[in-house]
Amino acid sequence: MKYISTRGNYKKVNSAEAIKLGMVPEGGLFVPESIPKLNLEDLKNISKENYQEIAKKILSLFLTDFDSKEISEIVNNSYGENFDTKDVTPLVKIKDNLYILELWHGPTAAFKDMALQMLPHLMLKSKEKVGTDKTTLILVATSGDTGKAALEGFKDIDGIEIIVFFPEEGVSKVQELQMRTTTGINTKVIGINGNFDDCQTGVKNIFSDKILATELAKKGYELSSANSINWGRLLPQIIYYFKAYFELVNNDKIKIGEKVNFSVPTGNFGNILAGYYAKEIGLPVNKFICASNKNKVLSDFINTGEYNKNRDFYKTMSPSMDILISSNLERFLFEITGHNSEKIDNWYKELNKTGKFNVDDETKNKINKIMVAGFASEDETEETISKIYSETNYLLDTHTAVGVKVVNNYNLDGKTIVDSTANPYKFTGNVLKALTGESEKDEFVAIDKLNEKTKVEIHRAVKGLDKKEILHNETIRKDEMKDVVVKSVK
Numbered sequence: 001m002k003y004i005s006t007r008g009n010y011k012k013v014n015s016a017e018a019i020k021l022g023m024v025p026e027g028g029l030f031v032p033e034s035i036p037k038l039n040l041e042d043l044k045n046i047s048k049e050n051y052q053e054i055a056k057k058i059l060s061l062f063l064t065d066f067d068s069k070e071i072s073e074i075v076n077n078s079y080g081e082n083f084d085t086k087d088v089t090p091l092v093k094i095k096d097n098l099y100i101l102e103l104w105h106g107p108t109a110a111f112k113d114m115a116l117q118m119l120p121h122l123m124l125k126s127k128e129k130v131g132t133d134k135t136t137l138i139l140v141a142t143s144g145d146t147g148k149a150a151l152e153g154f155k156d157i158d159g160i161e162i163i164v165f166f167p168e169e170g171v172s173k174v175q176e177l178q179m180r181t182t183t184g185i186n187t188k189v190i191g192i193n194g195n196f197d198d199c200q201t202g203v204k205n206i207f208s209d210k211i212l213a214t215e216l217a218k219k220g221y222e223l224s225s226a227n228s229i230n231w232g233r234l235l236p237q238i239i240y241y242f243k244a245y246f247e248l249v250n251n252d253k254i255k256i257g258e259k260v261n262f263s264v265p266t267g268n269f270g271n272i273l274a275g276y277y278a279k280e281i282g283l284p285v286n287k288f289i290c291a292s293n294k295n296k297v298l299s300d301f302i303n304t305g306e307y308n309k310n311r312d313f314y315k316t317m318s319p320s321m322d323i324l325i326s327s328n329l330e331r332f333l334f335e336i337t338g339h340n341s342e343k344i345d346n347w348y349k350e351l352n353k354t355g356k357f358n359v360d361d362e363t364k365n366k367i368n369k370i371m372v373a374g375f376a377s378e379d380e381t382e383e384t385i386s387k388i389y390s391e392t393n394y395l396l397d398t399h400t401a402v403g404v405k406v407v408n409n410y411n412l413d414g415k416t417i418v419d420s421t422a423n424p425y426k427f428t429g430n431v432l433k434a435l436t437g438e439s440e441k442d443e444f445v446a447i448d449k450l451n452e453k454t455k456v457e458i459h460r461a462v463k464g465l466d467k468k469e470i471l472h473n474e475t476i477r478k479d480e481m482k483d484v485v486v487k488s489v490k
């Protein structure tokens, strides 16, 4: 399996090279040249397997330059005691035809662990295969969840250093503390006076700075990414779509082959794209529901065909989705247009120039065949948390609530699985307010109050966080990001 650039501007590479590079140095993203297929018989054969075995099967389809022993080692090192349940991603029924896929049982309480507990292993093996002797400097832009998950995954790993940039005022208190208290001799966490898009654009500009790359190379460094622009971040996210589906089959909720829907709270478009790849491999999916918060650039795009980032940027109670430039949409459009890199190149040039682009009717119709989209306002998100708790006793976080709310806009055939992207204790103040109407200023008092009210166990990632030492307290302007990178290499 070879990987190609969405913009048609780079040579074909194997998966190890794509993962090591993170993104196409000339701009654009790596995608598999073709999507491997599994038929119903293949699905039946793996449906009874555990998470790890399903993971090995999916990885082996895409990492053809890795042998089965290497893949086994990577998977076994990624999903074990670091998850607090043997199921890895439990599926919980909350209503007739409505299921919650809990993706936050890893060390940092967000779905990002599903990939970032694996990416370090993939990265080390990829470096070995490509044969580089350089130190990898991983740059991460985060709106809250990726940052901590990447830090936790890469901390103290030999030959790798990591810098995380986050919007100083744009993440929850818990997310900020999770990052700022990270240990590890190779970690750096920097707050930016700006929003997530500033962080992500800054990182992408650094990646495409050829002069900087040469300077870094002289000092023995090369850059890579732990965001979902890296194929090694997306691939592990395909696995849980299969696992969730098989869970329904194995519990006699559906027959194998029956189609289900997935509702995905969406920001950078990586999670829903992983679902799309699962469908293309052969998972029986009826529709994906792309669920936005008040920053509804994606749901507007899917409904109108116009992507327009020229709009107000809102800080919401679901900060991980506060994004107006969604990186992985580019990969999706590349797939939907049948790998038309010319179209992609033009649309993204247009986006750079004017902040917007329009897709043609054929592309829009193709998107709408597999995807519907809607958004939840702040009030609707709160109401959903409160309603679901009072009706079912299930506690949603502010992102998952967006996914649940948007399901109700549609009357889709079949069962619907909502990706639960984070544990509610990462956003306690808002969750508590949704349940009780009380605005508790102190997040850690709020955590105790929520626990007292609901008896829902506090996630281990959050317990005692307020007692940990702050180890990273630097804040910079967005135009200083490159300086941080230059200074960080000795």
Ligand SMILES: N[C@@H](CCOP(=O)(O)O)C(=O)O
Residues within 6 Å of the ligand: 141, 142, 143, 144, 145, 146, 147, 226, 227, 228, 229, 267, 268, 270, 271, 320, 321, 327
């Ligand atoms: N929601 C993300 C933003 C970055 O997304 P990624 O999937 O590209 O890493 C976050 O929590 O940081």
